[in-house]
Amino acid sequence: MSVERPIVRPHLARLPGYAPVVPLSERAARAGLAPQACFKLDANENPYGMLDGVRDALQQAMQEAGFGAVYPDPNQTELRTALASYTGLEPAMILAGAGADELLDLTLRAVLAPGSVIITCTPSFGMYPFLADLNQLELIDVPRGEGFALRPDALLQTVQSVRERDVDSVVILTSPNNPTGDLVPRDLLTTLLDRGATVMLDEAYIEFAGLEASAQDLLSAHPRLIIMRTFSKWAGIAGLRLGYMLANAGLIADLAKVKQPYNVNQAAEIAGIAAINVADEIALQIDAIRNTRSLLFDGLQSIDGLDALPSAANFILVRVDPAIGSGRELHDRLASVGVFVRTYSDPLLAGSLRISVPRHDQVDELLERISGVLESAHST
């Protein structure tokens, strides 16, 4: 008797899957270079890595009997208390997860039944369409316009027409946006909220814009606002997977019941608390990244054939003159000299590349490698 393998639900089996970043070791091996000789600028990590104070806290925790052997705190009490002091909000308005990705998924799954709608403004973070597919949500896109600017009227109109269909929906906005680097205008946000929209505002990169650019002060008056944050970008611990969300206490309490009980592992919890304790020192790295962003921007603008977009985040989107080739072609040429940047299959971004801001001491060499590749492109 032939026994068939279990079948994955058809909507999942059809998914193309999320295209995550390829590990540095693999990319370096493909280029025939040592990882240390390469620039990993494809995932917007903190180029200075984990701060010593965070590393010390982890090392100390590892000396303790029980570290890693017992389950982490399902209520995340210490971490949420630390996050309360970092954000100035009550712990009851905060929930942590294994990266913002987990919380995006958890929230969409908990709030929206299959067949509901998410409204996005591409180009934006590729996780949103992936989660729409995963959770059987209808994705309605309001593409950005000239210069990748949001189109507030079109967005408000779309929200209204979805409401008229009497279907639940969530608007996902990203501030600063990945990959365009711009902030969501505050009046657009308040108009959406005043009109009763549920807005999931992804502030994964907010530290690079300055926390004063956050919309968290709107939370108390707007129970339909949900804010996502992460430690992956500013705190240098992307590999440990730690994110958190800010929302009204009722929603947080419900999500706390349906999340995986031990979703934040002990190492992430310890590193997150330590990062908050040394946030003043990490702020110096953030300052350095912001200064380097200006240098990189000016350097890219001075290269023939490239057009950089101003950014409030720790990356810059660069449009490539079609005379040079597509974004993908330039990406491949850069990879061959050990410069790993982000390229896109989305047609809106076929002519663009996203480059994470490197360490300050790396900018000159990075610009040299990019110019070198472009000179050889011009001459072929």
Ligand SMILES: Cc1ncc(COP(=O)(O)O)c(C=O)c1O
């Ligand atoms: C806009 C945005 N949100 C969320 C994330 C995911 O963050 P985390 O590493 O916390 O899952 C990213 C990572 O690239 C991002 O760009």
